[in-house]
Structure formats: C-alpha cells, structure tokens
Amino acid sequence: MNTDLTQEQIECYRENGFIVIEDFLNEEELNHWRKVVTEAVDKRKGRALPDRDEVEEDADRTFVDKVFDQLINLWQDNEEIKNIMHDERLGKMAAQLAGVDGVRIWHDQALFKQPWGNPSTLHTDTPYWSFHNHEALSIWVALDDATLQNGCLYFLPGSHKVTHFEPAGFSSDMDELFKKYPELKKYTAVPAAMKAGSCSFHCGLTVHGANANMTPNPRRAMTCAYMPEGSVFNGLRNILTKSQFEKLEKGDLLADDNQNPLLYSKNLDRKNV
Numbered sequence: 375m376n377t378d379l380t381q382e383q384i385e386c387y388r389e390n391g392f393i394v395i396e397d398f399l400n401e402e403e404l405n406h407w408r409k410v411v412t413e414a415v416d417k418r419k420g421r422a423l424p425d426r427d428e429v430e431e432d433a434d435r436t437f438v439d440k441v442f443d444q445l446i447n448l449w450q451d452n453e454e455i456k457n458i459m460h461d462e463r464l465g466k467m468a469a470q471l472a473g474v475d476g477v478r479i480w481h482d483q484a485l486f487k488q489p490w491g492n493p494s495t496l497h498t499d500t501p502y503w504s505f506h507n508h509e510a511l512s513i514w515v516a517l518d519d520a521t522l523q524n525g526c527l528y529f530l531p532g533s534h535k536v537t538h539f540e541p542a543g544f545s546s547d548m549d550e551l552f553k554k555y556p557e558l559k560k561y562t563a564v565p566a567a568m569k570a571g572s573c574s575f576h577c578g579l580t581v582h583g584a585n586a587n588m589t590p591n592p593r594r595a596m597t598c599a600y601m602p603e604g605s606v607f608n609g610l611r612n613i614l615t616k617s618q619f620e621k622l623e624k625g626d627l628l629a630d631d632n633q634n635p636l637l638y639s640k641n642l643d644r645k646n647v
C-alpha cells in the first residue's frame with residue numbers, strides 16, 4: 375500500500391477538496407481487497423447495514439437502488455474487511471490530508487455501480503452524517519478500472535470552500551444541488567478516472583458525483599468515511615444503532631469504539647513520540 379503523502383499532495387487536497395493517488399494498492403493487495411469485498415457484499419444479501427435494510431428510509435428507492443449497491447459497515451460483520459479497514463496507515467493518511475490530530479472510522483461502504491446503473495447525482499456527504507465537521511473525508515478505492523464509460527467519480531474542485539452542512543443533492547436530478555448553490559453552476563467538474571487499485575480521497579463537503587455505467591460490467595469501489603477525533607453529535611441518526619441514537623444528546627462526543635473505532639491519533643502514534 376502506497377501510503378506516503380508528499381506535502382504537494384496534501385496542499386493539492388486542501389486546495390481542491392480531493393486528490394487521486396495512482397497505484398495505491400499493489401496487484402496482490404488489489405486481488406485481496408477484491409476477493410474479500412466481493413465475498414462480504416454477497417454475504418450481506420442486500421442489507422444496507424448490519425442492523426437494518428435501509429439507511430435513508432425516505433429516499434427515492436426506485437432511482438437510488440439503481441445508482442449502486444450500497445453495503446455499509448462491512449467491517450462490523452466481516453473479520454477480513456475489519457483487518458483491511460482497521461489499518462492505522464489509512465487513518466494517518468486521512469488525518470494528514472485533513473490536517474487533524476486523529477480520525478475515527480465513520481463508516482465503510484462498498485459501492486458497486488452495476489452494469490447500466492444510474493448516475494450518482496451530484497451531492498455532498500457530511501450533511502447526512504451524525505456530526506458536522508468540515509474536515510471529515512472519505513477514501514474511495516477502485517476495485518475495477520473506473521472510467522468515463524463506467525461511472526468514475528467527478529469532483530467540483532474547490533467546492534468544499536463554498537458548501538455548508540445543509541443536505542444537498544441525492545435526488546434523481548443531477549442539477550438539484552445547484553438550487554442551494556447557484557454559484558457552483560459555473561464550476562467545471564473534473565473526472566477522476568483511475569486504474570483498479572488507485573484511490574481518491576475527498577472532503578465530505580466537496581461536491582461530487584458520477585455518470586451512469588454505460589458498460590456491461592460492474593464498477594466496484596470500496597470506500598471508508600473518516601470522522602475527525604473530537605466530533606460531536608448533531609442530532610442525525612444516519613448509521614447509528616437505535617440504542618446509540620436514543621442515548622445521545624446533541625453536542626455529545628462521538629467516541630464509541632464499537633461503532634466508530636479510533637483508527638489513528640497523533641498522540642498515540644509511536645513514530646511521533
């Protein structure tokens with residue numbers, strides 16, 4: 375795994391709100407991730423989360439179900455995914471890019487855009503999560519070549535400096551988000567085509583989406599969202615279990631290791647002391 379970041383890459387991420395890292399996994403690692411993720415997805419049998427069928431119960435399912443298969447928190451019911459996801463080096467990369475002292479896993483997510491799958495509508499991520507933190511971010515690892523034909527990601531560079539924590543996007547209209555952010559309509563979307571084994575990181579407030587999959591093969595990706603250490607509950611349930619949700623008050627620290635394990639913390643990093 376190619377986990378060393380240069381200062382230039384960090385600056386590029388901060389400026390644009392995303393970065394692509396070519397050849398992130400070597401061939402052996404890619405084959406392992408593919409095998410393990412595909413098996414874990416098959417075992418889930420379409421259930422979005424370990425404890426529930428759907429995460430956004432009021433979403434337009436007829437459209438969303440054909441955007442991608444979305445299986446969340448596979449690490450919680452699959453030991454091999456847990457081993458992949460609980461890698462301190464991933465947490466360190468996320469913390470370095472975001473410029474924070476530490477990160478917890480918010481959730482992992484397999485996103486398989488099936489052949490002829492719908493576009494992933496332009497959206498931001500963080501507004502849907504149970505904490506509002508400008509520095510939250512995700513890694514997106516390509517398990518297949520992600521191309522202009524099969525639905526690679528597109529980003530609006532610099533849009534993370536414009537957006538805020540109100541939910542935006544996620545309807546069946548690609549341009550829905552611009553109702554909230556008319557100033558972004560003039561931005562040019564940049565495609566992040568990448569070879570299998572490459573990855574991108576994006577800030578949860580960077581506007582992003584993908585085209586339809588115009589090929590007869592799936593476009594598979596494994597992703598993980600990272601919550602900066604010290605983030606507090608904002609009242610949204612999202613991936614929290616019913617019992618966690620019922621116990622939390624707005625402003626409470628989100629630090630339950632069973633749900634959001636601490637992946638990296640500068641203060642605990644043996645190499646930094």
Ligand SMILES: O=C(O)CCC(=O)C(=O)O
Nearest residue numbers: 485494499512514584597
């Ligand atoms: O895989 C896709 O098409 C969309 C991914 C996405 O929105 C994300 O990783 O936040």
Ligand SMILES: [Fe+2]
Nearest residue numbers: 497498499582
């Ligand atoms: Fe997203």
